[in-house]
Amino acid sequence: MSDALIVAALLLTAFMATAVVLTRDPARQAIVLSGYGLVLAVLFVVLQAPDVAMSQTGVGTVVVPLIVMLAVHAIRRHHTREPDERDDS
Amino acid sequence: MILQIAVGLPFAVATLLAATGRRLPRIAIDAIATATVATLSVLLGLVLAGGDRTVWLGGWGEGVGISLVADAVATGLALTVTAVALCALVVSWRYFNEVQAIFHTLVLLFTGAMCAFVLTGDLFDAFVFFELMSVVAYALTGYQSEEPDTVHGALNFGVVNSLGAYLTLTGIALVYARTGQLGFVSIGRHLHGHDALVTVSFALICTGFLVKAAAVPFHFWLADAHAVAPTPVCMLFSGVMVELGVYAVARTYLTSFADAIPAEPVRVSLIAFGSAAALLGGVMCVLQRHIKRLLAYSTISHVGLLLVGVGLLHEDALAGAAWYLIGHAGVKAGLFVGAGALLNRFETVDEHDLHGRGRSMYVAGLIFLLGGLGLAGLPPSGTWAGKALIEEAGGHSILALGVTASALTAGAVLRVWLRVFRGAGPPHPGTTQHHDAETEFKLSRLPWTMLAPGVLLVLAGLLLGLLPGVVIGRAVEPFTHLPGPAPAPWTATSIASGVVAVLLAFGVAALGIRGRIPRVDLLHRLHSGHIGDYVAWLVAGVTVFGLLLLA
Amino acid sequence: MSQFLYLIPGWILLAGVYGIVTSRNLVHAVVCLSVAQSATYVLLLTIGYQRKATAPVFSDIKPTRNVVDPLVQAMTLTDIVVGATVTALLLALTVQVAKRRGTVDPDDLRSLEP
Amino acid sequence: MSRRARLLVLAFGGCGLALLFALAAFRLPDFGGTSHPYGQRTLPNAIAHHTPNVISSINFDQRAFDTLGEELILMASALAAVLILRTVRAEQEDAAGKHAYGPAQVFDALRITGYALLPVTIMTGVYIVAHGYLSPGGGFQGGVVLGSAIHLVYLSGDYPALARIRPIPMFEAGEALAAGAFVALALAFAGQVTAMNAVVGLEVGSAVVLTLAKFFEQALLVRKDT
Numbered sequence: 001m002s003d004a005l006i007v008a009a010l011l012l013t014a015f016m017a018t019a020v021v022l023t024r025d026p027a028r029q030a031i032v033l034s035g036y037g038l039v040l041a042v043l044f045v046v047l048q049a050p051d052v053a054m055s056q057t058g059v060g061t062v063v064v065p066l067i068v069m070l071a072v073h074a075i076r077r078h079h080t081r082e083p084d085e086r087d088d089s
Numbered sequence: 090m091i092l093q094i095a096v097g098l099p100f101a102v103a104t105l106l107a108a109t110g111r112r113l114p115r116i117a118i119d120a121i122a123t124a125t126v127a128t129l130s131v132l133l134g135l136v137l138a139g140g141d142r143t144v145w146l147g148g149w150g151e152g153v154g155i156s157l158v159a160d161a162v163a164t165g166l167a168l169t170v171t172a173v174a175l176c177a178l179v180v181s182w183r184y185f186n187e188v189q190a191i192f193h194t195l196v197l198l199f200t201g202a203m204c205a206f207v208l209t210g211d212l213f214d215a216f217v218f219f220e221l222m223s224v225v226a227y228a229l230t231g232y233q234s235e236e237p238d239t240v241h242g243a244l245n246f247g248v249v250n251s252l253g254a255y256l257t258l259t260g261i262a263l264v265y266a267r268t269g270q271l272g273f274v275s276i277g278r279h280l281h282g283h284d285a286l287v288t289v290s291f292a293l294i295c296t297g298f299l300v301k302a303a304a305v306p307f308h309f310w311l312a313d314a315h316a317v318a319p320t321p322v323c324m325l326f327s328g329v330m331v332e333l334g335v336y337a338v339a340r341t342y343l344t345s346f347a348d349a350i351p352a353e354p355v356r357v358s359l360i361a362f363g364s365a366a367a368l369l370g371g372v373m374c375v376l377q378r379h380i381k382r383l384l385a386y387s388t389i390s391h392v393g394l395l396l397v398g399v400g401l402l403h404e405d406a407l408a409g410a411a412w413y414l415i416g417h418a419g420v421k422a423g424l425f426v427g428a429g430a431l432l433n434r435f436e437t438v439d440e441h442d443l444h445g446r447g448r449s450m451y452v453a454g455l456i457f458l459l460g461g462l463g464l465a466g467l468p469p470s471g472t473w474a475g476k477a478l479i480e481e482a483g484g485h486s487i488l489a490l491g492v493t494a495s496a497l498t499a500g501a502v503l504r505v506w507l508r509v510f511r512g513a514g515p516p517h518p519g520t521t522q523h524h525d526a527e528t529e530f531k532l533s534r535l536p537w538t539m540l541a542p543g544v545l546l547v548l549a550g551l552l553l554g555l556l557p558g559v560v561i562g563r564a565v566e567p568f569t570h571l572p573g574p575a576p577a578p579w580t581a582t583s584i585a586s587g588v589v590a591v592l593l594a595f596g597v598a599a600l601g602i603r604g605r606i607p608r609v610d611l612l613h614r615l616h617s618g619h620i621g622d623y624v625a626w627l628v629a630g631v632t633v634f635g636l637l638l639l640a
Numbered sequence: 641m642s643q644f645l646y647l648i649p650g651w652i653l654l655a656g657v658y659g660i661v662t663s664r665n666l667v668h669a670v671v672c673l674s675v676a677q678s679a680t681y682v683l684l685l686t687i688g689y690q691r692k693a694t695a696p697v698f699s700d701i702k703p704t705r706n707v708v709d710p711l712v713q714a715m716t717l718t719d720i721v722v723g724a725t726v727t728a729l730l731l732a733l734t735v736q737v738a739k740r741r742g743t744v745d746p747d748d749l750r751s752l753e754p
Numbered sequence: 755m756s757r758r759a760r761l762l763v764l765a766f767g768g769c770g771l772a773l774l775f776a777l778a779a780f781r782l783p784d785f786g787g788t789s790h791p792y793g794q795r796t797l798p799n800a801i802a803h804h805t806p807n808v809i810s811s812i813n814f815d816q817r818a819f820d821t822l823g824e825e826l827i828l829m830a831s832a833l834a835a836v837l838i839l840r841t842v843r844a845e846q847e848d849a850a851g852k853h854a855y856g857p858a859q860v861f862d863a864l865r866i867t868g869y870a871l872l873p874v875t876i877m878t879g880v881y882i883v884a885h886g887y888l889s890p891g892g893g894f895q896g897g898v899v900l901g902s903a904i905h906l907v908y909l910s911g912d913y914p915a916l917a918r919i920r921p922i923p924m925f926e927a928g929e930a931l932a933a934g935a936f937v938a939l940a941l942a943f944a945g946q947v948t949a950m951n952a953v954v955g956l957e958v959g960s961a962v963v964l965t966l967a968k969f970f971e972q973a974l975l976v977r978k979d980t
Contacts, residue, residue: 231736240737
């Protein structure tokens, strides 16, 4: 694979990683994270690592973002009970 | 084969317990877990008796496979792990509302992971078992997930330790890029001369281990986690897990990087981090009224001393560190048993709350008194003997550091003994913070299984100094690659420094019971429980470590 | 000067750390931790890369063919599992923090130091 | 600490870490170079043991002990999810009737994808596990696919349907037994790549199901009392 492709994939990875970090709302972040997982998987294919790319696709684009999504959902449900139990000390 | 069986046994039984946990009665779960750890310690004892050996798993041999290296230090440490784990399991016989068999499964996994981490001869494998150890530790810390402080403490623990572990992996990747090796020994063989890459990779690898060892400024997670973890888990954390971080630093440097990185910067930086931990831990310890947090800070302080012992890079000091480690493991695990007994009786561990209420708890009181003396380093305790060797090798400043740290931490423990078990000093209003008693239903009296292990552990710690020094010296010889030390702790100076530390500790305790425990706002704000603070301090610590090594 | 490429994982690591420190939401912080970890995948695989070499799978190529370093790939696989499990565990704890404390903003969580 | 102080500490640490990392990076061997001694050593072993996928050979044969640790981490974290997220289950049983599982709040596009993908995904998962010794993929990748495939039922249908085909105790036992089998295989019979792939597939699949199940429970539990 040509170097230009690798450089492009690496720069895209760095860009997406930054995007994940700068997305402050966790619900949106889960979606950006899924995209980041996909970009990583592409990078791994480019770097001749198909095995790793497969796990990254499964874990990084599906399972982990799904868990993040579910956690955000669960937390929202508990937030409806505030603010009476909130600890302000 | 015996080594493979020893490594695999706790894991195999843990999986079986997890599979059948829903059906087994509690007594069977207790019996199986305890018997497994007991068998494991017998196996490790046989390995220790059989002398040093290296086993290549799967028969692959050097350069391809993973080795288990059972030298005397590694096996001895694994044996210490199993001894503390055995006591922790006995203590937990009457503890807890068990969820299926998850607690026992996790404790077995934890024990097995610590043994594998200690015994492995491969850097990446060490990372894997370091992570296993950490993941199990987070889960055990968060065991009582209905308490707000518990989950918060476990989360702080998890984030800080995981980030440390990822930095370790980054360092492993760097050193792999240079050498193309992963075995501790083979990395050492392929590293010639030092440059920025080698130094930085060493700094990063050690970061994860220093986070585990709670060196300042990586220490913030420790008190948060210890204050909330169940008592048997605290015994394992403070008694052995934290100390494994120091062991890993020593192993990484001595086996892999000793020829590449000159000793002087390593010595300076490890002593700096260790001394900071010894002093800050000691001061924070005196400022605590929550007894489990108090013991947690005393662990930070003593592990700091341990790091200084390793950092001196002197064969006698390393022998001393090994000695100190086992002595401290006994005393500290025992003290947590005492704290657990108070928690169980009164559902609080606030020192002011408990004023005079422990008068009738003779055994727990004895644990605190003997534990305090052990922390101070009363001859012939293991802590005393180890500290004597470290101080001997380190000179006056280290001597002063050792005496100060012991006096502060032991003083705080003795103050607890005086106030809670003797009713000394005027009473003060306590907090209303209420804790779970950790048992399924309130027991009418403490069963012997909850106290006897504590007494045994503390006594073991207090008598370990009687071991002949030559045994420890011979054990560390293959580990340090330095000429065989002849450790002899029984000198006039060392006995004097031990006695002085005990007297000073009583002084600190006597001063402490006269008034309320003070608050130092700056220090309290520093230990904020804010995960952003902890991580910021962590990267700052890496920077300081790296710059000290490069300088 | 091909070493410039190695700076990318460094950037990802720092971005993750920056995210954790400045985070106002624990879920966000945990995700940033997983970003910091992904730096190790990228670092490992770039270290193991070799020009004009294929993936280390010999089912359809000749055994004499040059392949990239398989070891870093095996390490990365292990690393991905570790990362995912740690993320899941920390998110479980975060859900409990939200339930018990009613907030996931680290600035609103009170200190554990009594 | 104040926000400002925190950022100052971070600025110091971040600059330092960046400097350290850059110093190291420029001493690394050239990108794309040919020197990978450890990697080269593993190649002939993989071919000699008839495992054309060298990565499978490393993970399940040459360095099987690493994978043993990895599988145990997976088991520990699935158990931890069961443990830490358990209290809601108790609350739910206490106040039966007050809780119900809400409907799936997903995009319609995702719902349709769920329907379409389920059978294909399961087939793919099994295929990936079975051919792990030969082609890219293996127990881990296939296990993830299988474990998440089951949850497509939720996207395409509703939660009770998912709960019926997902008996938690069975997955718990299956996962633990698979991990136990892996301990035995890794320490006593390393090199049985196909068997190990199958065991890992079972374990990973069950662990993913367990963990996701716990999170689904937390996310979908509607508290009717608020």
